[in-house]
Amino acid sequence: xxxxxxxxxxxxxxAQHALAVSAKEVVRVAAQRxxxxxxxxxxxxxxxxDLDLSGARTNRLDLSGRVVGRLLMQRAQLxxxxxxxxxxxxGRVHFTAAEPRxxxxxxxxxxxxxxxxxxxxSANEVNFARAxxxxxxxxxxxxxxxxxALRQ
Numbered sequence: 001x002x003x004x005x006x007x008x009x010x011x012x013x014x015a016q017h018a019l020a021v022s023a024k025e026v027v028r029v030a031a032q033r034x035x036x037x038x039x040x041x042x043x044x045x046x047x048x049x050d051l052d053l054s055g056a057r058t059n060r061l062d063l064s065g066r067v068v069g070r071l072l073m074q075r076a077q078l079x080x081x082x083x084x085x086x087x088x089x090x091g092r093v094h095f096t097a098a099e100p101r102x103x104x105x106x107x108x109x110x111x112x113x114x115x116x117x118x119x120x121x122s123a124n125e126v127n128f129a130r131a132x133x134x135x136x137x138x139x140x141x142x143x144x145x146x147x148x149a150l151r152q
Contacts, residue, residue, distance in 0.1 A: 039066040048090045063087050070113075073098050084109050085127075095120050106131045107149070117142050125149075 040046035048069035057077040064083045070091030080102040088110045097119040105127040115137040122144050129149040 036063055036066065039063060039068060041065055042067055042086065042088050046088075050091060058082065075099075077101060078104060081105075089113070089115070092116075097121075100124055100126065103127070103146075110134070111137065114138070120144075122146060 035051070039049060042065055046067040048067055050069040050071070052072040053076050054072045054074040055076060056073070057079065059079045060081055061078060062081075062083040065086040067088045067090065069089075071089060071093045074094050074096040076095070076098045078098060078100040082100060082102065082104045085105045085107040086109060087106070090112050092113045093111055093115040095115075095117045098117075100120070100122040101124070103125040104122060105125075107127045108130045109128075110132045112134050114135045115133060118138050118140040120139075120142045124146040125148070126144045126146065127149040129151050
């Protein structure tokens with residue numbers, strides 16, 4: 001903050017840029033928390049809400065144990081740990097060309113409709129242990145270079 005008061009324009013611009021980046025991150029995390037809090041927990045009578053996060057850049061997204069309708073995360077950047085463990089997806093799910101940049105877990109998740117992970121690339125852990133794909137899933141051109149769990 002003290003850099004904003006200095007005379008050097010270059011330093012001032014850099015400091016303003018750093019503050020803007022920091023503010024964006026605070027807004028991003030707050031928005032993710034709001035989405036999580038609005039989504040119902042897993043229950044038979046829970047309503048469903050569709051989410052379109054295509055092209056989004058998420059940071060430590062945690063929708064574990066929630067109910068989601070259709071989910072679009074095409075070309076999304078998933079920073080740090082992303083957690084969908086125990087999530088119930090009631091609509092189609094698309095992670096086409098998504099980029100997980102940290103561990104990604106779907107452990108115990110239920111996909112009621114078709115799920116697509118085509119073109120997803122991850123160098124980190126991806127966990128599908130105990131996940132249920134009731135209408136199938138596609139992984140065309142997907143690459144999981146890190147540890148990958150697919151066991152029931």
